[in-house]
Amino acid sequence: MKKLVYCLLFSILLAYAVRMLLYAGIRRNTFGEYAKLNTLFLSRNNFNTVYAGSSRCETHFNPLLIDPITHTNSYNIGLEGATMPVIYDCISAYLENSTAPENLILNIDFFYQVGTKEEEMIFRFPRYFPYLSNTTLYQHFSGRDSRFPFFKWIPFYSMPYFNENYLDHSLNGYFKFRQDSLSYVKGYLSLGAPAEDIDKINYPDKIIIPEPEIYKSLESIIGLCKQKNINLIFVFSPVYYRDFNSIKNKYQLLREFKKIALKNAIPGIDYSNVPMCYDKQFFKDSRHLNEKGSAAFSVMVAKDLCKYVRPD
Amino acid sequence: MIFNSLGFLAFLPLAWIIHWCIPARWRWMFLLIASYVFYMSLNAWYGLVLSGVTIFAWFSGRKISEGGSASRSKSWLLAGIIGLLACLVSFKYADLFYDPEIFFSKDSLNTHFSILHKVIMPVGLSFYVFRSLAYIIDIYRGNCKPEQNFARFALFISFFPEILAGPIERFSSFSLQLFERHKLTAEQVASAVRLMVLGFFKKLVIAGRLADYVDPLFSDPAQHSGSTLFLAGFLFLVQLYVDLSAYTDIARGVARLFGIELALNWKRPLLAGSLYEFWKRYHISVTSWFRDYVYVPLKGNRVSTVRWMLNIILVFVISGWWHGASLAFMLWGLINGLGYLLSMISKNKTTALPIRRFAGWILTLAFLSLSFIAFRVNSINDLGIIYIKIIQLDFHPAATINLLMQLNHSFSFLLTSVLILFLFMFELNEEFQIINKIRGFDKIIRPAFFIFLFVMIFVLGKFNTDEFIYFHF
Numbered sequence: 001m002k003k004l005v006y007c008l009l010f011s012i013l014l015a016y017a018v019r020m021l022l023y024a025g026i027r028r029n030t031f032g033e034y035a036k037l038n039t040l041f042l043s044r045n046n047f048n049t050v051y052a053g054s055s056r057c058e059t060h061f062n063p064l065l066i067d068p069i070t071h072t073n074s075y076n077i078g079l080e081g082a083t084m085p086v087i088y089d090c091i092s093a094y095l096e097n098s099t100a101p102e103n104l105i106l107n108i109d110f111f112y113q114v115g116t117k118e119e120e121m122i123f124r125f126p127r128y129f130p131y132l133s134n135t136t137l138y139q140h141f142s143g144r145d146s147r148f149p150f151f152k153w154i155p156f157y158s159m160p161y162f163n164e165n166y167l168d169h170s171l172n173g174y175f176k177f178r179q180d181s182l183s184y185v186k187g188y189l190s191l192g193a194p195a196e197d198i199d200k201i202n203y204p205d206k207i208i209i210p211e212p213e214i215y216k217s218l219e220s221i222i223g224l225c226k227q228k229n230i231n232l233i234f235v236f237s238p239v240y241y242r243d244f245n246s247i248k249n250k251y252q253l254l255r256e257f258k259k260i261a262l263k264n265a266i267p268g269i270d271y272s273n274v275p276m277c278y279d280k281q282f283f284k285d286s287r288h289l290n291e292k293g294s295a296a297f298s299v300m301v302a303k304d305l306c307k308y309v310r311p312d
Numbered sequence: 313m314i315f316n317s318l319g320f321l322a323f324l325p326l327a328w329i330i331h332w333c334i335p336a337r338w339r340w341m342f343l344l345i346a347s348y349v350f351y352m353s354l355n356a357w358y359g360l361v362l363s364g365v366t367i368f369a370w371f372s373g374r375k376i377s378e379g380g381s382a383s384r385s386k387s388w389l390l391a392g393i394i395g396l397l398a399c400l401v402s403f404k405y406a407d408l409f410y411d412p413e414i415f416f417s418k419d420s421l422n423t424h425f426s427i428l429h430k431v432i433m434p435v436g437l438s439f440y441v442f443r444s445l446a447y448i449i450d451i452y453r454g455n456c457k458p459e460q461n462f463a464r465f466a467l468f469i470s471f472f473p474e475i476l477a478g479p480i481e482r483f484s485s486f487s488l489q490l491f492e493r494h495k496l497t498a499e500q501v502a503s504a505v506r507l508m509v510l511g512f513f514k515k516l517v518i519a520g521r522l523a524d525y526v527d528p529l530f531s532d533p534a535q536h537s538g539s540t541l542f543l544a545g546f547l548f549l550v551q552l553y554v555d556l557s558a559y560t561d562i563a564r565g566v567a568r569l570f571g572i573e574l575a576l577n578w579k580r581p582l583l584a585g586s587l588y589e590f591w592k593r594y595h596i597s598v599t600s601w602f603r604d605y606v607y608v609p610l611k612g613n614r615v616s617t618v619r620w621m622l623n624i625i626l627v628f629v630i631s632g633w634w635h636g637a638s639l640a641f642m643l644w645g646l647i648n649g650l651g652y653l654l655s656m657i658s659k660n661k662t663t664a665l666p667i668r669r670f671a672g673w674i675l676t677l678a679f680l681s682l683s684f685i686a687f688r689v690n691s692i693n694d695l696g697i698i699y700i701k702i703i704q705l706d707f708h709p710a711a712t713i714n715l716l717m718q719l720n721h722s723f724s725f726l727l728t729s730v731l732i733l734f735l736f737m738f739e740l741n742e743e744f745q746i747i748n749k750i751r752g753f754d755k756i757i758r759p760a761f762f763i764f765l766f767v768m769i770f771v772l773g774k775f776n777t778d779e780f781i782y783f784h785f
Binding site: 001003004007010011014015018022155156159160162163164165166167168171 | 498501502505521721723724727759760762763764766767770771772773774775
């Protein structure tokens with residue numbers, strides 16, 4: 001029986017060691033999504049401007065095109081599937097190691113649902129596991145999903161969520177055998193051509209009712225910016241007109257956000273009705289601009305932002 | 313609850329602790345209760361079918377034994393066989409009468425009993441019906457005595473580690489083990505844990521990953537080249553073996569924790585040098601069941617050569633039919649029956665020369681990769697498409713590799729290839745005991761290896777994998 005107990009202890013030790021090695025590999029990634037997460041949660045950054053939001057932010061704001069026009073040094077911290085509460089968590093976690101930026105450009109969205117179940121609140125949550133050493137991120141996520149303390153401390157609980165993706169990225173971190181298939185530049189992700197004609201898609205009429213948690217988190221972001229003296233700017237980036245028009249209460253929703261902006265003296269720029277919204281050549285899908293679209297949008301938004309941002 | 317579920321993770325330690333804490337004379341009764349709890353946790357309705365089959369088989373066994381005259385015993389035996397087979401057929405093949413089209417597709421594998429819609433076929437039904445059939449036939453043949461205690465017989469039929477997918481134990485040998493008093497040793501627990509770790513590794517790491525390649529390739533065979541489909545056949549052969557043997561490994565490990573030794577069901581069939589050898593190593597409890605209760609009653613090889621050949625082919629076709637009421641399964645049986653015959657005829661000509669054995673191994677794997685395509689296809693049409701492409705030698709190896717790398721992530725393809733290689737190396741070592749001879753193997757290498765496997769289950773396991781393949785049968 002003594003031998004069995006030793007084996008069990010060795011298994012636990014090995015599990016911790018293997019997980020530590022996997023995380024260390026992931027943190028060495030210099031390309032792709034993990035490289036971005038490394039910058040976001042672990043690096044000491046000094047960016048003058050930060051773009052925050054969901055995948056719409058991640059794929060719309062190209063810092064390489066914006067920076068020369070606005071004279072800023074910016075980074076895109078938009079994350080796929082991030083809802084307003086997670087955006088708030090990530091901005092807070094970013095600030096743990098990095099200097100507070102002069103400007104925070106928040107891409108406003110009402111397309112997502114925060115979710116009622118704990119497991120639904122953080123989209124693709126296993127990608128954040130290697131960054132739970134960031135105490136702000138850990139505390140915020142633990143508050144949203146009670147499994148996070150177990151994810152952090154018990155390898156046998158977190159590792160079943162890894163799969164080969166983790167091993168792949170970890171080995172890539174150590175051996176640099178390939179660049180990631182998704183190309184990120186200063187946090188911006190460029191998307192290719194659409195997989196199907198977005199005009200052939202049916203856009204049924206819908207009414208979107210944002211959950212109170214979205215407004216609550218937005219208020220938290222505003223509070224954080226005031227506290228850190230960050231110049232907050234709201235942007236509503238383009239959506240393909242057919243999808244946008246299918247939202248029956250779209251103007252009411254935009255009014256709600258404008259009201260919050262007005263109340264807090266936050267500048268807001270609305271691109272929901274610009275000409276590019278009517279041209280499908282700019283879109284990957286109805287809510288995401290492709291490379292061409294994001295280039296056009298980045299130049300457009302940069303010119304408009306010049307009026308509001310504090311330069312580097 | 314199945315072996316790879318969270319429920320079982322709680323059930324097993326609890327059952328194990330209670331089993332060894334209660335007085336020895338009550339243990340078998342506890343195992344009976346635990347077995348029914350385990351089985352009915354899948355669906356309470358299953359318990360009804362299980363107890364029905366148990367009562368019927370036990371009653372038939374007693375009547376056969378009490379028969380009085382040979383003809384009365386025979387009548388009771390026939391009644392027992394017909395009753396048990398009727399139960400199996402009515403659940404398994406009723407769809408066929410309801411919708412004959414199923415014969416050409418494989419929809420019956422989704423086993424909805426069409427007449428009584430939404431009544432699902434109990435998982436493992438085939439296995440406990442086969443156990444029951446073996447029991448009554450053995451009583452008739454005088455190979456075993458009927459069990460007088462119904463509860464004890466019920467435990468033999470329902471013993472939870474083997475109820476879902478075998479192995480199919482025989483009452484005469486297995487009942488002795490079930491009811492004798494056991495002692496638990498540390499080595500017994502260690503070897504049980506090793507078996508379970510190996511089983512979970514095979515299921516969650518290897519079989520789960522292979523399914524990611526096999527399923528899409530067989531879903532639309534017309535889109536793929538002959539080489540891709542041939543490789544798909546090979547991958548499915550490996551997946552099926554890994555999945556089935558994983559279940560047996562876990563079942564044997566779990567049973568061993570309770571002091572009970574289940575029969576060895578697999579003897580590294582993928583290393584067989586001929587088809588004859590393959591069927592001696594593959595799913596041993598099922599193949600020996602078909603030998604003892606189908607082949608032998610057909611008078612086996614004590615008949616003319618032509619009849620003997622027919623007997624062999626018939627046994628294989630029936631075995632294919634057992635897997636499902638589909639033409640493809642019957643063809644699978646027919647192809648393997650013919651292959652087995654050829655292999656038997658030529659078996660005396662083979663020598664122990666390594667090069668001939670190696671060639672035999674390659675040929676056997678190639679034949680099995682082809683024949684198991686019939687086992688996996690979704691319809692008879694798909695089978696035709698695949699075989700035509702292979703016969704036409706529509707082979708493009710480079711495009712095949714490229715496709716497999718695109719199908720999932722290229723790293724996943726690399727990992728899957730490494731895991732298949734690992735499986736063959738592991739089996740080779742088990743066969744020839746290469747590393748096992750190294751000094752310190754038992755003390756250091758083996759524990760270290762299994763600790764590594766255990767941790768790798770968590771790192772590489774696919775925890776969303778479906779149930780074990782043989783639950784469908």
